[in-house]
Amino acid sequence: MTTENTATRHCPALLVGAMASGQGKTTVTAALARHHRRQGRKVAVFKTGPDYLDPQILAMAAGSPVEPLDLWMAGEAWCRQQLHQAAGWADLILIEGAMGLFDGTPSSGDLAARFDIPVACVLNARGMAQTAAAIALGLARYRDDIRFHGLVTNAVGSERHRQLIADSLPADIALLATLPRRDELALPSRHLGLIQTGESTERDAELDRQLDTAAATLAESPLAELPPAVAFTPGKTDIPERTLAGCRIAIARDAAFTFHYAANLRLLEAMGAKLCFFSPLTDSTLPNGTDAIWLPGGYPELHAAELAANHAMITSLHAAWQRGTPMLAECGGMLYLQEQLTDLDGVTHTMAGLLPGRGEMRTKRGCQGMQSAPLPEGTLRGHAHHHARSHDTLPPIAYGIRSSHPAPGEAIYRHGALTASFLHLFFPSNPTALAQLLMPVHDNAGNIPTGKVSDTTL
Template sequence: MTTTRECPALMISALASGQGKTTVTAALAAWHRRQGKRVTVFKTGPDYLDPLLLARASGGSAEPLDLWMMGEEACRRALYEAAAESDLILIEGAMGLFDGDPSSADLAEHFSLPVVTVIHARGMAQTVAAVALGLTHYRPSLNTLGIVANALGSERHRQLIEAALAPETPLLASLLRKDDMALPSRHLGLVMPDEQHDVDERIALAADQLEGSTLSTLLPNVSFPAPAYDTTPATTLEGCRIAVARDAAFSFIYSANLRLLEALGADIAFFSPLTDSTLPEGYTAVWLPGGYPELHADTLACNTAMHQALRNAHDRGCPILAECGGMLYLMASLVTLEGDTFPMANVLPGQGRMQGHSGCQGMQSVELPEGTLRGHSHHHSRAFETLPPLTHCQRARHSAPGEAVYRQGNTTASYLHLYFPSNPSACAALFTAPRQTASSVRP
């Protein structure tokens, strides 16, 4: 194995959330794709929505890259493998540059990634220079290349900022504020690309503004060392056929999770709780990932045939994993923000209720009988009248209890979105639980 691989790479971070990191990253990916380059994009931290747009811009996939959730060795392997097949690697940070533990800055320093900082400049001009200087000198060990000024009002606005910047914080690119370039969002994050009729045009408009900028040609090489050991899992799901819900209501799926299941030997069969009346033929386990069931509650409620199919699977002792929106779907009912109540699959007791503010958030791990798995939580709902929890998750950086985990028969449900590669053997065990019927305890 080659000990190192070199590839141009950039970490795109920001002063804070909402500065335009995703817009800038998508614009960079689209611009260099236009030039015939193969662009690989990563997203720091847990996120399902931003990567969909970044993948759309780059023409490839957009994977998570997180030291805590994935571990150092998995991050090293992801970057090393990307360097072999890419002309450019882009990593979009999370929140502000130094926010979190580990932060985007920690990731950048760990892998010697040059950092570009996005600053939303609406309402300020020369002050951008002071902010940029502070970010640069806060941790001098970082390789900070300069800034991207976002949401500028005019060419004069750009000139004022550029003239005030110190030599060590050059203006690498700038984007004018344009309504037809803005990326629409809602609770939980950006609106998914497939729901936007003009998403490609919006990305293209942002990419157009990079023409002639330093970032249209500046591609600093980074050396990526080979991983220390082979992480290929043993085949432990041979003969398993896992039915995976995937449609507009259930789409929060890490590609790495699917790849792991296949690497373990499983056959993946997708189905739609919105439109299908039965589960895939020959299934041995079911995975209901998160998504937006609240946006499709009426359709989900009307598909009673799928409700029955899931109850039958549960009663037979088929292993079922339900995450966040998937858990809400398995409960007796779901109440929308408008106050409307819709019946759900009624596999587990409980009622999900949407709320206008966030619930339990952030990175968490969970100790299950199968082993310890890592993941994250992010939701705008609460669950009531549930089963007594099997256990609670542990927050990564806080002592307060995390999400509750429920288990009935071979059905495991929680708000936690699991990252399967954090423990392949525990993941495999979730989908091959000892067969036990659950009809005696199901509501």
């Protein structure tokens, strides 16, 4: 079933891109959101591509949830729907790009072109002057279907440095803003990216001060002015069937498991599920009446000792698995359910042991990128982003299919009613398959439902 809103909506919008990762896109996008929010405007912020960490900082700046926009993972219709909805309530739409403006298929540039959104590009100008103008010229002229709004320079050392760049730019490329080279504007990071919010009151307070400083720096620049309005046409909205009505889904959520897409949670509720959150770190049992379990990704390696010490929760999870309770474990959730996890300090911890395998964290090598998961229930789209590997696992029932590369993707495991992989799934990509994956239905003999592949059948 679909519904369609036929009214075109107009709203100022800007995509903040860059020449590469690490240029300061998140800082600039968050600073803009904070500035306009302080002017009394309602700001809708999106993040291009899959990301759990940058959206947390952007949400703190904007005061509203941040959604992913990805033409491959979510699809054009879903992206169009999100932008159209945002244009109905927001005074400004901001989109942070991913990697370089033209990196990936589809890229941030593809998203901007598809919806005719102006682009401001951030450039870390440390170690260059006039060359910054050459890079800006290349970004602006590379494609003729993108509206190039202007350049934002970051890590500029002095007024003279800024002037050299400004004097070198062509007349039709505006220098929208300049961020000085100051340590207090650099956002903290760790092995998977920016450090997430909510880890400590002190860190959140420091981040809040950083956002205030960056917003004040941009306040008097042309970048702080509202960008051009964009016409957002509506998309068709699929209303999911309530195939999970009455199903109580226990979802891990604490300092170790934080990687939840709001769109995934909304879909589960729209399908009729009752969401019950629990903490593998501190709770002793699963929520009463649990019908299915979702263990998302996060940072179990930072809390491995505490997770290993919570024997009561591990016992509760084992009992649920023995009952045939459907479980989905993604990335960090899978590492928690395996037998062992070796953290970044080389310390090995005994984990839950529901799934054969030993996880090992690595500081550099890992996997990232878009993949689809060809499950027995149907194919869902998602992505990988980790610095870990697993040994001594079960034979996979399938491998992820990369969006733009022929090599096999992440292994997908099935052990009883437990499905596990390093992949993070985007549930709206296939609600029907998701419902079958989590459906708490058993036959009269108590066997696993059709489509639930036991490891003993491999």
